[in-house]
Amino acid sequence: MMLSSAMITQKFRDYDRRLLPNDIMAGLVLGIVMLPASLAYGYLAGAPLSGLYASMLPLVVYALLGSSRQLVIAPDASLALLMALSLGPIAAGDPMKFIVLYSATAILAGGLCLVAYVCRFGFVADFLSKPVITGFNHGLALTTVVGQLPKLLGLPSPRGGTIETLTAVASHLGHINAISAAIGLGCIAVIAIVHRLAPRVPGAVLALLLVALIAYYGQLAQHGVAMIGTVPAGLPSFAVPWLTLEDFKLILPVALAAGLLMFSHSMVVGRSFATRNRDRLDANRELLALGVGNIVSGLMQGLPVAGSGSKTALAEAAGGRSQIVSITAAVVVAIALMFATGLFQFLPAAALAGILIAAASHICDPVEFVRIWRFNWRGVIGAMLTMAGVLFYGIVEGVLLGALFSMVNVLQTLAFPGDSVLGRTSVGKSPGPGPDTGPGPDTGPGPGTSASTGTEAYADIARVPEAAPIPGVVIYQFGAPLFFMNAGRFRDRVGQLVADAAVPLRGFILDASSILRVDLAACELLQEIAEDLRDSGIRFVICHANPALREALDRAAAAAPSQQIYPDIASAVAALGLANPALTASLGDPLGTPLAAPH
DSSP states (O other): OHHHHHHHHHHHHHOOGGGHHHHHHHHHHHHHHHHHHHHHHHHHHTOTTHHHHTTSHHHHHHHHHOSOSSOOEEEOHHHHHHHHHHHHHHHTTOHHHHHHHHHHHHHHHHHHHHHHHHTTGGGGGGGOOHHHHHHHHHHHHHHHHHHHHHHHHTOOOOSSOHHHHHHHHHHTGGGOOHHHHHHHHHHHHHHHHHHHHOTTSOHHHHHHHHHHHHHHHHTGGGGTOOBOOOOOOOOOOOOOOOOOHHHHHHHHHHHHHHHHHHHHHHHHHHHHHHHHTTOOOOHHHHHHHHHHHHHHHHHTTOOOEEEOHHHHHHHHHTTOOSTHHHHHHHHHHHHHHHHOGGGGGGOBHHHHHHHHHHHHHTTOOTHHHHHHHHHOHHHHHHHHHHHHHHHHTOHHHHHHHHHHHHHHHHHHHHHSOOEEEEEEEEOOOOOOOOOOOOSSOOOOOOTTSOEEETTEEEEETTTOTTOBOOTTEEEEEEOSOBOTTTHHHHHHHHHHHHHTOSSOOSEEEEEOTTOOOBOHHHHHHHHHHHHHHHHTTOEEEEESOOHHHHHHHHHTTSOOHHHHEESSHHHHHHHTTOSSHHHHTTOOSTTTSOOOOOO
């Protein structure tokens, strides 16, 4: 509780009051749009008011506890559908039991998030890379657009995914309601024009007001235009849903699925907006906020809630930049439930569809695919896989598909890392050959870059033309942690470099600046390589080893640091008796000249 109080205090202390007018206006816009949208999610779940009940206190809870400045949590279509398909058969047509079941599921899912928060499992979100987030954004935007097409065109809303919806729309093109289509497209046009000419004006509110007036005076309901209709008035009361042991066993898997869905969805949406706005997201705090928010929602007979991409995009497009937006929206929903539910009967469903489609357009940025392609073409494949997964299979499936691709890509990078052979670019006075006994780490340069000590510099001979190899010595830089997965490649590269040497080798220097960690297999491999090279008259030494690597080698008895590990390349070269370049011109028998003993 003290931690939560500190979070809340910090948020209010850091708030820029100049944002307040825009945040309140964006909250009004968000609240107005959330009213019919949350009602629709309630109908989708089979409990009309459950979506509205989940659109009040949970938003306030997240605003106080969440780490994102902009993320809006709200009832979600995928969660609503999960409740309908999973809990409907258990309720067996009993509406009161259904309320108990979905309320208890929200509480259980929230409790699981709190357990994950205590165990600090938020690191799981780090598997969501930039391509995955980009693909998710575009998949979510396209899913939103396709899902709203039936309402926009005045057609029946089919059950199913993106393909089913597109198929249903295509098969009913001859039954489009022209007035509904005009209303929806008109809202999109009004929002786009207002955003371009007057960005501070809430185009969504203006569009809703114009459409409501047109619908009221034009009697559009008599022309086949679908309206939201009347919603029962009143706020929910807190109630604890009591379950039998059998019901608990049945809904526990549903709660696990809901918890995974809400966390993965919220983290992807939250990180996408955090990246766009140079914000930071704390995954463990997200677990805390989602956990408490869903418990509160369940106690108010509300649906499970998660981060909403369309609602967050709408809030951002309306000028919102802080969680004051969510608090304002929650107040709007509460006031509307108490006093203004009758206004829904004058609001066409097509207008809401147009607003949600316009909001989805703010998530899309096709230029991101170009940037990812220029950096690494494999990233585009990951983004496209994620987008396709979201479109054709579902949100969780799409995210898992993208995350799996990212993990495979990382494993491939670790198994086949970059490496380089270094040469000397300038020669001057080199330091003595003393071993590395300093207390501080020396991580050195990355693979393929230059390393310098004093007046000596070393660089990748394949990239820097003036970098000349030292005759009789190979300076090898490995570009990743060394462990069982890439040990075989490491051994093969060492053997290849020794076999391809132009002159007999006296020494083999491993630049370990990029080898941040090793496992036992790697330590044993280094010992084997050192022994094999020694049998061939080649001394194996290591430089730029950080403290963790030195300690690991010492524990594995793979090397004695006082004999074999040196602070830099120049010291290692000097230890081989080759500090003076003149010596390299007269190399003969690799065993003929004694090696300089380390000091």
